[in-house]
Amino acid sequence: MLKLQDIRLTFHRGTVNERRALDCVNLHLSPGDFATVIGSNGAGKSTMLNVIAGSYEADSGKILLDGEDITLRKEYKRANKIGRLFQDPLKGTAPNMTIEENLGLAYLRGKKRGMGSGLKKTDEAFFKKMLACLGLGLEDRLKTQVKLLSGGQRQALTLLMATIVTPKLLLLDEHTAALDPKTALQIMRITDGIVRENQITTLMITHNIKDALSYGNKTVVMGQGRVVLILEGEERAGMTVERLMQLYSANTQDAFSDKMILYSRHT
Amino acid sequence: MGTILMGGLELGLILAVMAIGMFLSFKILNIPDLTVDSSFTLGCAVSAIGAANGHPVLGFLLSVLAGMAAGCVTGFLQTKLKIQPILAGILTMTGLYSVNLWVMGDKPNIPLFGKATIFTPLQGKLPVLFEKLPVIALVLIAVAVLIRLFLKTQIGMSLRATGDNEDMVRASSINSDGMKILGLALSNGIVALSGALMAQYQSFSDISAGIGMMVIGLASIIVGDAFVGKGSVGRGMLAAILGAVIYRFILTFALQLRMPLSGLKLLSALLVVLAISIAAARDALAKRRMRNA
Numbered sequence: 001m002l003k004l005q006d007i008r009l010t011f012h013r014g015t016v017n018e019r020r021a022l023d024c025v026n027l028h029l030s031p032g033d034f035a036t037v038i039g040s041n042g043a044g045k046s047t048m049l050n051v052i053a054g055s056y057e058a059d060s061g062k063i064l065l066d067g068e069d070i071t072l073r074k075e076y077k078r079a080n081k082i083g084r085l086f087q088d089p090l091k092g093t094a095p096n097m098t099i100e101e102n103l104g105l106a107y108l109r110g111k112k113r114g115m116g117s118g119l120k121k122t123d124e125a126f127f128k129k130m131l132a133c134l135g136l137g138l139e140d141r142l143k144t145q146v147k148l149l150s151g152g153q154r155q156a157l158t159l160l161m162a163t164i165v166t167p168k169l170l171l172l173d174e175h176t177a178a179l180d181p182k183t184a185l186q187i188m189r190i191t192d193g194i195v196r197e198n199q200i201t202t203l204m205i206t207h208n209i210k211d212a213l214s215y216g217n218k219t220v221v222m223g224q225g226r227v228v229l230i231l232e233g234e235e236r237a238g239m240t241v242e243r244l245m246q247l248y249s250a251n252t253q254d255a256f257s258d259k260m261i262l263y264s265r266h267t
Numbered sequence: 268m269g270t271i272l273m274g275g276l277e278l279g280l281i282l283a284v285m286a287i288g289m290f291l292s293f294k295i296l297n298i299p300d301l302t303v304d305s306s307f308t309l310g311c312a313v314s315a316i317g318a319a320n321g322h323p324v325l326g327f328l329l330s331v332l333a334g335m336a337a338g339c340v341t342g343f344l345q346t347k348l349k350i351q352p353i354l355a356g357i358l359t360m361t362g363l364y365s366v367n368l369w370v371m372g373d374k375p376n377i378p379l380f381g382k383a384t385i386f387t388p389l390q391g392k393l394p395v396l397f398e399k400l401p402v403i404a405l406v407l408i409a410v411a412v413l414i415r416l417f418l419k420t421q422i423g424m425s426l427r428a429t430g431d432n433e434d435m436v437r438a439s440s441i442n443s444d445g446m447k448i449l450g451l452a453l454s455n456g457i458v459a460l461s462g463a464l465m466a467q468y469q470s471f472s473d474i475s476a477g478i479g480m481m482v483i484g485l486a487s488i489i490v491g492d493a494f495v496g497k498g499s500v501g502r503g504m505l506a507a508i509l510g511a512v513i514y515r516f517i518l519t520f521a522l523q524l525r526m527p528l529s530g531l532k533l534l535s536a537l538l539v540v541l542a543i544s545i546a547a548a549r550d551a552l553a554k555r556r557m558r559n560a
């Protein structure tokens with residue numbers, strides 16, 4: 001479904017700030033794969049997702065999605081097939097528009113937008129049903145402006161927007177990191193439910209190693225701009241947080257960030 | 268007195284058309300667009316040339332297209348060449364000055380006295396006082412209704428979202444650059460339409476007709492907000508229309524109180540400052556009240 005071939009990206013090349021963010025990244029996801037991504041701060045996780053989504057252009061390498069070469073495709077065109085969530089709940093929704101209008105926009109993903117009505121009466125029941133599935137009571141607040149929602153509610157709405165037209169690929173960049181632990185757990189459960197039900201191929205960055213091992217069917221470990229380890233199958237099933245940290249240090253001469261260790265201890 | 272009040276109302280409604288155009292760029296797209304001054308003049312010029320050559324309606328319609336083209340240029344500079352919105356507007360405005368002069372045949376003004384205008388058909392059929400109002404009102408209502416309807420369409424909603432959260436828009440497979448260009452084109456098309464109305468209304472087009480128009484439009488939007496309050500899109504448009512009329516009446520009264528004509532622009536600028544301070548004071552008051560409650 002998704003194939004990254006020798007992706008390289010250096011920021012500010014030729015200046016004192018030169019920074020090699022991706023150093024020959026190779027990754028292959030099969031249809032329905034739910035891969036979690038971990039790695040220390042600055043390992044290149046977000047950059048990899050940005051390159052896949054088209055926010056950054058890779059210096060070299062190839063990106064294949066669903067059999068098509070999308071390496072040079074514009075970000076908004078890739079979004080036809082890619083759903084995306086950011087860490088910042090403010091980034092995923094239009095705050096001054098209503099829940100219904102946000103969903104209406106998302107529901108047109110990949111379709112041509114024309115002079116037809118932006119909100120069809122017939123879609124309302126469908127939106128309500130989908131919102132009800134989130135279990136947050138948003139189904140009764142279709143006409144509420146999104147800026148009046150809490151971070152967790154917004155993130156849940158963004159998740160629904162990213163998947164309401166089932167994408168070929170779902171990219172999640174620490175999408176629960178800005179939420180309190182209880183809400184984060186709730187959003188993770190909703191995410192897992194949606195991804196599994198629709199068998200969406202997913203890449204999920206997390207700083208919670210426990211989550212990284214318990215959700216999905218693969219764990220991608222990144223360090224210093226490379227994919228250093230991919231865990232799956234039995235090896236992954238038998239992996240513990242402690243062993244993974246040892247493995248990581250051995251593979252990257254780089255310790256896990258404090259943030260990750262903190263997360264794993266407290267949750 | 269009746270003539271003076273009617274004149275104030277008519278001019279206010281013409282400015283209201285411009286305010287709706289600027290509402291699109293400033294409020295919906297959240298882009299400070301300085302093209303306005305020159306696209307207003309462009310509208311004046313094209314419609315005056317049309318009327319001077321015996322085609323008032325054609326000139327009127329062509330002015331919209333000309334304004335849209337100007338908006339496209341600014342949009343292109345902003346999105347494709349990544350020029351800051353303010354600078355992009357200034358560049359278009361500067362370049363358009365020459366274009367406007369060319370349109371007007373290298374003359375600084377075109378008088379239309381004795382020429383047929385879009386107001387001519389109703390002349391003599393209504394009491395003199397009400398001769399011009401219907402055409403102006405018709406144009407204003409048509410623009411307001413069409414834009415209101417447009418903003419409810421799929422493209423219109425995408426346009427609103429582009430001004431609200433560009434990240435989200437791109438992530439939803441919407442071409443945000445295209446939306447900005449479209450929005451600026453529409454906005455300047457409407458501004459030019461307002462200029463076209465003004466030229467034929469005053470039977471006169473001047474190369475400096477548009478100077479300060481952006482501030483006037485801004486004053487209308489901000490004054491309107493202060494009266495109507497912020498809210499939905501429909502409410503925002505109503506605020507812009509009302510603001511333009513109120514603004515124009517304030518000027519009318521100032522002129523009645525023997526303010527010299529040369530003080531007009533200063534008064535416009537002061538009004539914007541005043542309206543902004545009133546809005547800020549109101550917000551601060553509301554906050555204090557909430558804290559004490």
Ligand SMILES: Nc1ncnc2c1ncn2[C@@H]1O[C@H](COP(=O)(O)OP(=O)(O)OP(=O)(O)O)[C@@H](O)[C@H]1O
Nearest residue numbers: 011019020021039040041042043044045046047048
């Ligand atoms: N826009 C940018 N301009 C310059 N350098 C950047 C940019 N984005 C990322 N980098 C650099 O690229 C490297 C990889 O950053 P990236 O954000 O991908 O890390 P990450 O793995 O997501 O880290 P974190 O866990 O902190 O989110 C870092 O050294 C970072 O400083």
Ligand SMILES: [Mg+2]
Nearest residue numbers: 045046047173
């Ligand atoms: Mg990151």
